[in-house]
Structure formats: structure tokens, C-alpha cells
Amino acid sequence: MYEQLYPCDHCGGRATVGLSQRVVAEIGETGFDYGQFGRHAGPPKIGDTLRRPPYAPQTERLACIYCADCGMSTPWFPYAENEADALKEAAPVWNRRLTRPEVTEGDLRDLIEKELGACDAQMVIDMLSRNDEDWETRGPLFRILAQRLVDASVSTIDSWPIEPVLRDAARYRKLVQLVKWLDVDGNRYIQFPTIPTPQEHSDLMFEDRIAVAIDGMPDRDRW
Numbered sequence: 001m002y003e004q005l006y007p008c009d010h011c012g013g014r015a016t017v018g019l020s021q022r023v024v025a026e027i028g029e030t031g032f033d034y035g036q037f038g039r040h041a042g043p044p045k046i047g048d049t050l051r052r053p054p055y056a057p058q059t060e061r062l063a064c065i066y067c068a069d070c071g072m073s074t075p076w077f078p079y080a081e082n083e084a085d086a087l088k089e090a091a092p093v094w095n096r097r098l099t100r101p102e103v104t105e106g107d108l109r110d111l112i113e114k115e116l117g118a119c120d121a122q123m124v125i126d127m128l129s130r131n132d133e134d135w136e137t138r139g140p141l142f143r144i145l146a147q148r149l150v151d152a153s154v155s156t157i158d159s160w161p162i163e164p165v166l167r168d169a170a171r172y173r174k175l176v177q178l179v180k181w182l183d184v185d186g187n188r189y190i191q192f193p194t195i196p197t198p199q200e201h202s203d204l205m206f207e208d209r210i211a212v213a214i215d216g217m218p219d220r221d222r223w
Contacts, residue, residue, distance in 0.1 A: 005065065006095050012126055013069030015094060019083060020044035020076065021052075021059040044076055063087055065094045103131045108141040116148040124149060171214045178217070193217070 005015040022044045044062055052059055063086035066073035074093045077086035107127065116124070124145050131138060175192060182191045197213045204212065 004095075005091060007126070008067035008070060008072055010072050011067065011070040012123070013067040015065050016068045017083070017087060018046040018064045018066045018073065020046055020048045020062045022062060022076070023057045024060045063090060065090045103127050105134070105138060105141070108138060108145070111145060116145065121149050167211075171211060174214060174217060174219070
């Protein structure tokens with residue numbers, strides 16, 4: 001059922017099932033506080049599924065579809081045993097909501113300034129589907145966004161080689177094992193060692209110079 005639900009019309013979030021219950025009968029002990037279980041406590045609350053005590057008013061179980069990001073929700077639908085019965089009624093209501101916010105030129109320009117990756121293709125396509133005016137001005141902006149996605153897809157690799165990661169992890173572990181405790185005015189600090197870098201290494205890249213300096217330190221029990 002989830003794969004048939006459209007993303008949230010307001011923010012594009014994923015649709016989520018919400019369960020709750022509401023009072024349908026005022027049958028309980030004399031002087032019972034019905035407000036404790038929803039008599040005058042407003043609409044049902046998502047996640048209110050705890051079973052009521054025998055002396056509490058009778059309730060009916062409810063289900064809805066809502067967006068966990070912005071809170072947009074369908075009406076509550078009651079069900080007897082299986083919440084799927086209520087969700088079959090809620091799903092068409094959710095998918096009929098087509099009032100998505102319009103895209104502005106400022107939204108597109110803000111997105112261009114960000115570093116887009118291949119994983120942002122769905123977001124750009126969603127903005128393209130919500131634009132219905134000013135194509136003469138926004139068309140070139142969409143072209144720039146599309147080119148950014150193409151460039152990101154070309155330069156994206158499936159996986160990173162593990163060897164550089166392991167080497168950096170070994171260097172970090174060496175530094176951690178050489179840390180000393182330092183007590184100043186009753187407060188404890190950690191002090192990393194001062195690592196010399198020879199002058200002949202000044203032509204190396206910043207990261208390579210740091211790596212060579214740490215590799216030149218004496219080894220300890222690394223693992």
C-alpha cells in the first residue's frame with residue numbers, strides 16, 4: 001500500500017500511517033473524568049493506542065495517513081479489527097490532494113547555489129513538476145540544475161577504496177594512543193603531541209604533509 005501513496009503535497013515527505021482512538025460512549029463509573037480519555041480533549045492524537053481500563057468509556061479505533069515531516073493528514077477513518085480496512089479509504093483521499101506549493105524563482109536560485117549530487121535528482125524533478133508558469137525565465141535555471149545533476153552523476157563512483165580509509169584510521173588511532181592527560185586548575189584536558197614536520201616536506205599537499213608527519217612517529221600498540 002505504501003508504494004501507491006504519493007509524496008506529501010506540501011513538503012514532499014513520505015506518507016505514514018497514524019493510529020489512534022476516540023470515545024464513542026459515555027458508559028463508566030459515576031463521576032468518571034471523561035476528559036482523561038478524550039471526551040473533551042480535542043481531536044484524536046496520533047499514537048494513542050493504549051487499551052483503556054474496563055471502567056473507562058468505550059472507544060473506537062481510528063487510522064489515518066499523515067506526513068511525519070509537516071503533519072498534513074487525512075481525516076480519521078474508524079475500523080473494527082484490521083486497520084487496513086480504514087487505510088483503503090484513507091489512501092484515495094491522500095492521493096487526491098494535488099495542491100502542492102508553487103515553485104518560485106527564488107527557490108530555484110537557492111538550489112543552484114547548493115552543491116547538488118546525483119541523489120538530488122528526485123528533488124529537482126519534483127520542483128520541475130510543480131512549476132506551471134514563467135517557463136521563459138525559469139527554463140534556463142532548470143537547465144543549469146539538470147547540468148549539475150549530469151556532472152554529479154558522471155563524477156560519482158560506486159564505492160570508495162578501503163585502503164586510504166584504513167590508513168587514516170590507523171593514523172588517528174596512533175594519535176589517540178599518544179594523547180596525554182593535562183590537569184589545569186582542577187580541570188582535566190587532553191593534549192595531543194607536537195609533531196615535527198621537516199622543511200623538505202613543505203612542497204607536499206597539506207593532507208600529505210600531515211600524513212607523512214604522523215607516519216614518522218614511533219609506533220605503539222595500534223590495535
